[in-house]
Amino acid sequence: MADFNDPIGADAAWWRNAVVYQVYVRSFADSDGDGIGDLPGITSRLPYLRDLGVDALWITPFYTSPQRDHGYDVADYTDVDPLFGTLKDADTLIETAHELDLRVIVDLVPNHTSDDHEWFKAALAAAPGSPERARYMFREGSGPDGSLPPNNWESVFGGPAWTRVPDGQWYLHLFDSTQPDLDWRNPEVGDMFEDVLRFWLDKGVDGFRVDVAHGLYKEESLRDQVVAEGGRASSGQVNSDSSMVSRELKDEPMWDQPEVHDVYRRWNAVLDSVGPDRMAVAEAWTQTPESMAAFVRPDELDQAFNFAWLLADWSADSFRKVVVDTLAAVAPVGASPTWVLSNHDVVRHPTRYGGGEQGLARARAATLAMLALPGSSYLYQGEELGLEQVDVHPEHREDPSWFRTGEVGRDGCRVPIPWGGDSAPYGFGPGDAQPWIPQPDEFKGLSVEAQAGVEGSTLEFYRAALAARRAHALPQGDEVTVLTGTDDVLELHRGGLRVLLNCGTTDLPLPAGTVVASSAPVADVLPPDTCVWLG
Ligand code: BGC
Numbered sequence: 001m002a003d004f005n006d007p008i009g010a011d012a013a014w015w016r017n018a019v020v021y022q023v024y025v026r027s028f029a030d031s032d033g034d035g036i037g038d039l040p041g042i043t044s045r046l047p048y049l050r051d052l053g054v055d056a057l058w059i060t061p062f063y064t065s066p067q068r069d070h071g072y073d074v075a076d077y078t079d080v081d082p083l084f085g086t087l088k089d090a091d092t093l094i095e096t097a098h099e100l101d102l103r104v105i106v107d108l109v110p111n112h113t114s115d116d117h118e119w120f121k122a123a124l125a126a127a128p129g130s131p132e133r134a135r136y137m138f139r140e141g142s143g144p145d146g147s148l149p150p151n152n153w154e155s156v157f158g159g160p161a162w163t164r165v166p167d168g169q170w171y172l173h174l175f176d177s178t179q180p181d182l183d184w185r186n187p188e189v190g191d192m193f194e195d196v197l198r199f200w201l202d203k204g205v206d207g208f209r210v211d212v213a214h215g216l217y218k219e220e221s222l223r224d225q226v227v228a229e230g231g232r233a234s235s236g237q238v239n240s241d242s243s244m245v246s247r248e249l250k251d252e253p254m255w256d257q258p259e260v261h262d263v264y265r266r267w268n269a270v271l272d273s274v275g276p277d278r279m280a281v282a283e284a285w286t287q288t289p290e291s292m293a294a295f296v297r298p299d300e301l302d303q304a305f306n307f308a309w310l311l312a313d314w315s316a317d318s319f320r321k322v323v324v325d326t327l328a329a330v331a332p333v334g335a336s337p338t339w340v341l342s343n344h345d346v347v348r349h350p351t352r353y354g355g356g357e358q359g360l361a362r363a364r365a366a367t368l369a370m371l372a373l374p375g376s377s378y379l380y381q382g383e384e385l386g387l388e389q390v391d392v393h394p395e396h397r398e399d400p401s402w403f404r405t406g407e408v409g410r411d412g413c414r415v416p417i418p419w420g421g422d423s424a425p426y427g428f429g430p431g432d433a434q435p436w437i438p439q440p441d442e443f444k445g446l447s448v449e450a451q452a453g454v455e456g457s458t459l460e461f462y463r464a465a466l467a468a469r470r471a472h473a474l475p476q477g478d479e480v481t482v483l484t485g486t487d488d489v490l491e492l493h494r495g496g497l498r499v500l501l502n503c504g505t506t507d508l509p510l511p512a513g514t515v516v517a518s519s520a521p522v523a524d525v526l527p528p529d530t531c532v533w534l535g
Contacts, residue, residue: 030429053466158405420449
């Protein structure tokens with residue numbers, strides 16, 4: 001293992017201040033020309049990530065999978081899907097990343113397996129009441145002849161959360177019908193995942209991103225969900241509403257049950273048995289900052305994605321509230337906060353902020369404000385290029401939610417990365433091999449090659465911002481003061497660093513100080529949609 005020389009110091013808790021770059025494996029870099037990104041493709045681009053200035057990469061699932069939900073439907077947790085390479089390619093990736101002082105976080109999907117997993121195939125072949133079925137959530141139906149689902153829960157991807165099998169039983173799937181939920185009350189399930197953790201730790205990974213970490217356990221009665229008028233029967237995830245910001249709590253018997261925390265206590269011990277430098281970050285769409293903080297108590301996971309930051313609307317008030325609430329929520333448990341603006345499940349943030357020039361200006365400004373905050377920032381591939389959400393033609397859409405509901409889905413934030421060249425695939429793969437989602441013509445001007453070394457480009461902005469974070473934000477310690485009383489401006493002070501984000505519509509006089517980073521050029525005034533750091 002490399003001798004990491006990171007700014008965090010001897011406690012080995014490198015993640016507490018890290019910038020983590022999310023790699024969506026099928027859309028990052030294609031080494032073999034099949035139009036789909038793969039592990040050797042990632043390895044070949046690691047120097048790019050090091051030069052960008054991130055500390056770690058999180059790679060979305062690359063395990064054996066029929067790809068019904070692009071890898072979040074795992075058929076074998078300890079092997080690599082041939083689409084993405086081999087176990088040897090995974091070893092090479094991890095080794096090369098460590099040589100470059102980059103940590104590697106892999107995705108763990110414990111709420112459900114693929115219906116192609118040996119366990120589920122055995123469950124289908126076995127009789128109701130068998131030990132094979134007891135690893136999943138099989139139940140009798142309701143109604144006089146059992147022909148109705150056992151309860152009213154809906155899948156996050158739309159439609160009922162239950163599917164009936166030929167012998168009349170139903171199984172639960174909070175996502176697609178090809179993603180049956182495991183029964184975590186069955187001890188075999190916990191044992192299996194402990195083995196999976198150990199397998200990847202032995203391979204040298206530095207951490208895990210825990211998919212649907214607030215899932216796993218369901219309220220034991222499997223009672224109906226109480227649904228507000230006009231509300232959905234199930235929520236808590238993709239396209240989630242803003243309950244984390246608004247605090248209108250919903251009845252969620254399928255999410256965030258107290259028993260789930262026992263799982264993370266067990267995993268904490270597993271990670272610690274390998275070393276203090278191994279971590280896990282929860283993807284937990286919980287309803288409040290406090291419930292998020294429960295996942296990062298000292299004997300549980302290390303971090304949780306702070307989706308409140310991503311869900312905040314473009315206003316100084318919203319951002320201020322999220323910063324204050326987040327810091328207050330994690331302080332009592334001693335965890336480091338996290339910040340995230342984009343990932344593979346949500347509309348890219350320049351588009352969320354209105355798109356076009358203004359959307360990009362706001363995206364850069366929100367990013368710079370985020371990078372000033374204590375804790376970790378999670379970046380999503382392509383945001384450093386200013387990519388927007390793409391309107392993917394229906395014939396190329398692959399998101400299971402599109403097939404289940406006819407809603408547009410998440411493909412638009414998953415379009416393969418443009419690396420260079422004048423025409424598609426813009427260096428994504430060798431030669432003319434076209435990627436699995438066609439890239440729009442605008443990608444030509446947004447490629448890494450088109451932006452590298454170009455003053456004012458979004459790529460150069462990210463590089464400068466990450467360097468400024470190391471030089472001017474991290475040395476200031478973790479104390480932050482969030483100022484109030486400036487309606488359109490988020491102003492925070494971290495030690496001697498003063499950060500201003502103008503969410504209003506008028507120029508503001510720039511206070512005295514040396515500009516050490518800015519999301520757009522500033523002179524005497526701070527224009528709207530701009531963030532500046534004053535040293
Ligand atoms: C992942 C999604 C996935 C879902 C089901 C989410 O947390 O981020 O991409 O569809 O879990 O595994």
